[in-house]
Amino acid sequence: MAVRQIKSGKASGPDNIPAEALKADTSTCEGKRGIQWTSRMQLNDLYFADGLVLLSQTQQQMQEKTNSVAAASAAVGLNIHKWKSKILRYNTACANPIKIDGDVLEDVKTFTYLGSIIDVHGGSDADVKTRIDKARTAYLQLKNIWNSKQLSTNTKVRIFNTNVNTVLLYGAETWRTTKAIIQKKQVFFNSCLRKILQIRWPDTISNNVLWERLNQIPAEEEIRKKRWKWIGHTLREAPNCVTRQVLTWNPQGQRKRGRLKNTKHREMEVDMRKMNKNWMEGPGQSGLENAGRRPMLHWE
Known part of the structure; x- marks a missing residue:
């Protein structure tokens, strides 16, 4: 992963990780470490106004991605706010922690981003x-x-x-x-x-x-x-x-037995x-x- 020095002179965002710095120059895609998105493509991360979301299917892959982002940020003088970084797990029994420089990131069931609540449901x-x-x-x-x-x-x-x-x-x-x-x-x-x-x-x-x-x-x-x-x-x-x-994305895996949940996709189809x-x-x-x-x- 490589991050070039910021030349725009923009101040970093509240998370001290401006998306402008990472969007064009940072890669977390070495190997297959994201979630299956299409038959030929994996989705590795999402960029927002001043934040970065990493996506992985295993704890090991997530730790590797986190280390990559931390190293790329440090290379241009940026630091990750550890207390603002959260881990949200879905449908997994693995509880091994994700760490940055030895500090454990907080696991949460829900969090708020840009005014909207995100949880496992x-x-x-x-x-x-x-x-x-x-x-x-x-x-x-x-x-x-x-x-x-x-x-x-x-x-x-x-x-x-x-x-x-x-x-x-x-x-x-x-x-x-x-x-x-x-x-x-x-x-x-x-x-x-x-x-x-x-x-x-x-x-x-x-x-x-x-x-x-x-x-x-x-x-x-x-x-x-x-x-x-x-x-x-x-x-x-x-x-x-x-x-x-x-x-129209169809996530991997099997759903639990019982009645189908009413998803946004089904609502739009109706x-x-x-x-x-x-x-x-x-x-x-x-x-x-x-x-x-x-x-x-x-x-x-």
Whole structure:
């Protein structure tokens, strides 16, 4: 592995490992030490804003990769923050520690990166709970606005959509949307809207009337719109882009006995059947590459 000296003058990120330094010049691919991605390709690592994710199937391979990254970083005067580096294991009985310079890296069951929770189950359930808690905090901080007599209901709803609903739906396009997740989001959403309209017991109003009065849409539809906007953007990527390939990636191994879990892939297939679409038809045929785009006018 080789890392050239940084010439851009950029400061290192919070992890002291700028992706710019490692992305083009660092290789963790010596030998087959990643996870099987395609029939001819292994996925060894992922690069993010200021972090690096190493992927391996065995503890020995992960230790070798970690040593390689530590050595490449030290060669250009960078140090890995050991207390920020975490190990997440999935479906393995091996508990041997991963070390950097003799220090053991922490094993975790879950962690937060760029505001989203990641765990061995995907993180959707935990992420939704965290999103609701953060949105509730944002809502309570604006209590004076909701109680204001000077602001119109329309203004309050616009503030709610920009300051609360955006917090609630952050990362929703990647959620595995079970009925329980949709219900949790919808209950909180409806509760906030009722308080904005100052509807309290024993006054009653149906959810459909509530949404119509405030020009809102159900949680399931809102999440679906975000999901397909993201999918449309992803399908416009190059065929060899990892982000695009992951939509149809089939992981190795065998699943446990029992009912199939509802994955994001299966959810998208259900949506596509409803729309009579198929993303395997090829570019320009399925129409999914334009999902999320505004319609264009064509003049003749």
